[in-house]
Amino acid sequence: MAPEPQILGRAVKQAQYRQHRALDSRxxxxxxxxxxxxALRAISRTPGATARSLAAATFQSEQAFGTLAGRLTAQGLIDRRPGHGRRIEHHxxxxxxxxxxxxxxxxxxxxxxxxxxxxxxxxxxLLGLLNRLTEEERADG
Structure with a gap:
């Protein structure tokens, strides 16, 4: 008998939560x-990207990413530079x-x-199965 979707969803969330706690701690x-x-990883992948695209890449709102980028700038880890028009680029x-x-x-x-x-x-x-679950999202992105 297949597991109930809520049980499966919770198991995925528990594994993710365990990883995040361990990563944050270390x-x-x-x-x-x-x-x-x-955020540093996302900026490294796409130097010069806007806050909007970086927020999407890091699963955050634009406002949350803006706050985070401000902290990273204050710590000397990133530069925010003017780009074309009103665009602000991150490096x-x-x-x-x-x-x-x-x-x-x-x-x-x-x-x-x-x-x-x-x-x-x-x-x-596991990777193959997870990729199948996110195929549509990757195709849209």
Whole structure:
């Protein structure tokens, strides 16, 4: 018998919550948070991006991302520069690049621990299933 959708949804949420707690805890050791590291990662992928596109990439509202970008600017991790028209572009500073690299090392360790109970084949299957669930969203994005 297949699991009820609410039970399945809760299990996905529990796994995500566990990862986020572990990431946030370990990223604090390098002086950042999961939200900040995720923002640095998004800016690194698309240097010069607007707050609107970065908010979407980090699953935040524009207002929340703007507040976060203000903190990152104050910490010297990003620059916000005028672009075309009223556009404000976001770029990493050297300190932001270093924080991003340190965050990648932490994330690699934490996520390896989180997925350790699964075999390589199970991880491959899980990724394939999750990709199927988000296919439409990726096609629209």
């Amino acid at each position: 990223l604090a050791g390098i002086g950042t948070t999961l939200a900040q590291w995720d 990493l500073t050297p300190a932001g690049e270093e924080t991003l690299r340190a965050g990648h090392r932490v994330a690699d360790e934490v996520l390896a621990e989180c997925f350790a109970p699964l075999s390589e084949d199970e991880r491959t299957t």
